[in-house]
């Protein structure tokens with residue numbers, strides 16, 4: 001498919017479990033097909049807990065992309081602004097993503113090699129590539145572990161509204177190739193929650209997107225938890241700390257933080273910006289909310305919401 005070595009890469013801002021799983025697994029798939037392939041990611045965020053970091057993950061930590069020496073495959077992102085600045089958009093030969101907004105841009109550029117689809121996890125698309133190539137039996141247990149974990153994490157344990165039958169099928173098919181403890185779902189979320197409670201504001205900053213909406217620019221963070229009610233009792237102050245941060249011109253940053261509470265089946269949406277709060281109330285018809293004066297509002301929604309679903313509504317994509 002390519003006469004140059006291929007770099008499979010996630011967005012430059014940060015890497016979550018889905019990005020990591022896709023990058024290293026697709027690297028393996030390409031190598032099995034005989035391509036010279038590498039995998040790089042941005043800094044790993046809180047969705048990759050310590051237990052996972054100890055797996056022998058086949059990422060090329062010291063490889064730096066330099067423009068025209070490589071061709072690029074983007075995984076789990078398609079927004080051109082998040083491409084590594086030293087890579088060239090014109091050298092992108094394939095894109096796998098499940099975020100909305102840049103489908104037309106990429107299909108005009110690379111046609112059918114743009115695989116941007118409405119599935120719950122990008123990892124599902126990568127597993128389907130293994131199957132298409134008849135390489136399922138060759139997947140390493142670490143990559144199977146990563147793809148499996150990415151699918152259940154990105155679909156909020158198969159409970160988010162974006163979960164597709166393809167995600168369920170992929171997870172079921174991958175499971176026999178994994179080597180995971182029997183209580184893995186619980187252990188995964190427990191680890192994330194522990195890490196998170198120790199350092200809430202930093203962990204939120206590690207999973208933040210910067211979004212422009214009309215003349216507002218805002219930070220949009222997301223945290224997924226098995227049950228967020230305990231966190232909210234203990235850590236509201238951390239949200240307020242984030243929301244009251246000021247820049248060098250003494251302007252407050254605008255924030256939305258989506259705290260997903262999987263077992264409760266709802267999201268808690270924190271915001272410190274009135275226009276955004278109005279948007280969130282319009283979109284999510286929250287069941288309750290807690291006003292915190294100048295510090296903002298926390299809305300409790302009546303279903304699970306993912307950041308990308310909220311964004312699609314806010315930006316009317």
Ligand SMILES: [Mn+2]
Nearest residue numbers: 018076122154
């Ligand atoms: Mn994803």
